[in-house]
Amino acid sequence: MITIKDIAKEIGISYTTVSRALNGKSGVSPKTVKKVLKEAEKMGYQPNAIARGLVKKYTNTVGLVIADITNPYYPSIARGVEDAARKIGYNVFLCNTNYDKDNEKSYLKTLQEQRVDGIIIHPAKDDLPSIYDLQTPMILINRPSHGGKTSTIEVDNERGGFLATEHLIQSGYKRISFIGGDVVSYSNNKRLEGYKQALMKYNQLIDESMIVHGSFKTKSGYTIMEKMLKLENPPDAVFAGNDVIALGVLHCAQDYGLNMPDAFGVVGFDNVQFSELPQIQLTTIDQPKYYIGKLAFEMLIEEIRNKEERIIKKIVLEPELIIRKTTQKR
Amino acid sequence: MITIKDIAKEIGISYTTVSRALNGKSGVSPKTVKKVLKEAEKMGYQPNAIARGLVKKYTNTVGLVIADITNPYYPSIARGVEDAARKIGYNVFLCNTNYDKDNEKSYLKTLQEQRVDGIIIHPAKDDLPSIYDLQTPMILINRPSHGGKTSTIEVDNERGGFLATEHLIQSGYKRISFIGGDVVSYSNNKRLEGYKQALMKYNQLIDESMIVHGSFKTKSGYTIMEKMLKLENPPDAVFAGNDVIALGVLHCAQDYGLNMPDAFGVVGFDNVQFSELPQIQLTTIDQPKYYIGKLAFEMLIEEIRNKEERIIKKIVLEPELIIRKTTQKR
């Protein structure tokens, strides 16, 4: 690996001058600049961001920690932050925790050790361990502020849950179940909260046997649905914690020959890519995923740039009900 | 940010000793080690990987460059390399090029500047520009070796294309179209090659009007399919360049009321998650994505560890035909 010293030696000047020339700083004659640039090109010089980072104290790199890269929800967010980052010359370190608290911890640690300039995190679980007390600027997605010290961006999950459930009620379904993901997921519980509110608003009983938590996986949705079907009084509609779960519910309902959407309705959450497939046409709650990612990055950059007088922000985005074919029209 | 010097000062020893203690090296009294560890914990010390990387010359980090994080094919690969990497304490820098040559170039450059220990890349396009002449160890996925100097891992795309097309022929379809992705994609063209071979083997004419390239997007599949349907002699089956394209073809066929699979058949490639959905049940060619990622990382590590006497390898994996419901049973 060739360094600025090598190229300095080659053209017989000090490496300080080479550094200045390479960085387009003033105080170097145009002639020298040209010579340096040419030589650097010729020798195949690759700047060492490590060495630079050591002295400059920033790396132009941010970390993005997500739970599940195979759930299309997260890639959409990732695309948003990536695009925004690239636009101003930042790189993003994408970390996939696979819903595992330990992985998350380990990534957070590494990210800090690598001295990323900031971290955007969409935590898997609700409880934020002490590792979240980081010096590095941090933005939380779809999670409450960590001790009021971090800015957050979220969709109004409660409102989304309300919208979904209300739609089911208004569509005439009588026994609406909530099949959620992780019990300790903040967004999951907010959605459940919305579900309960809708039920209450329309004077329906909240039947705890109709509320089940599993994991944010299609398989979980299927399994839980199958169990519910064996109840003496099974649901005639399901509000699923997210689209991935909804997919499993759909699958199960189909396997058991339920007549959709007339006799059985399903609403998801996220409005993930596959939901709009003609074969699926899942009614769901949309959240502006790409935009959330973009905004999260912009908030992060702001924090990075104003490290001293940072202002804790909380952005809440409005969810939107997308009616498709897994619920009946009124 | 506190450093080893801070903690050395705090307990009145040299920072070298602190370093040794922190790294579990021999030659430090257990008592001192304990003291150091305790103080480090107390002061919230975070090792600086940047500084370490500068002297140690490696970063325990690799880059993974892919084209499209929203195509489920790539996340599967990413999971494979991530898991393998984490197992031995490596981090992976996931870079999404969005099929853009410039982005790819820029990421490759940054990755090298960050001094990642190695790079795994699934290039978007066929031509590998000079930027690929990197000092950093590199593994290519589903692409030919770069000047015989890089190890590669790929599925036998040609064979896959053959399998897909042969299945269509044997299922009785008479006019089989190939709707591909990017014209300059290596894997795409290999698949096309296999398509042609199958046609030839079964003494069918290769009709160039039945071969169309677009992009690896659902929308592209839809648009192209729509055009083909307007031909005076439209296809009665399609071998799509990948599952994402196949999805668009499927959608279009449905919109136009084609009777599937009896009057119209579709085969994809990749066996991506959604292909097995009961609502989709796409016949496709499976490639062991997770395993490819895992293997790619293992190859990379080998190269990193034996930088001097590296052996250029080429691993070719067998694809598998998965018959589902978008083609008729014979």
Add this chain to the structure above:
DNA sequence: ATGAAAGCGCTAACAC
């Protein structure tokens, strides 16, 4: 306009 020198945080020789 250019160079010398210090120093970023750390590891690794080399003393003692």
Add this chain to the structure above:
DNA sequence: GTGTTAGCGCTTTCAT
């Protein structure tokens, strides 16, 4: 068992 020192590749004063 512990400390001293050099140096990784770079940027940044401070001189000249």
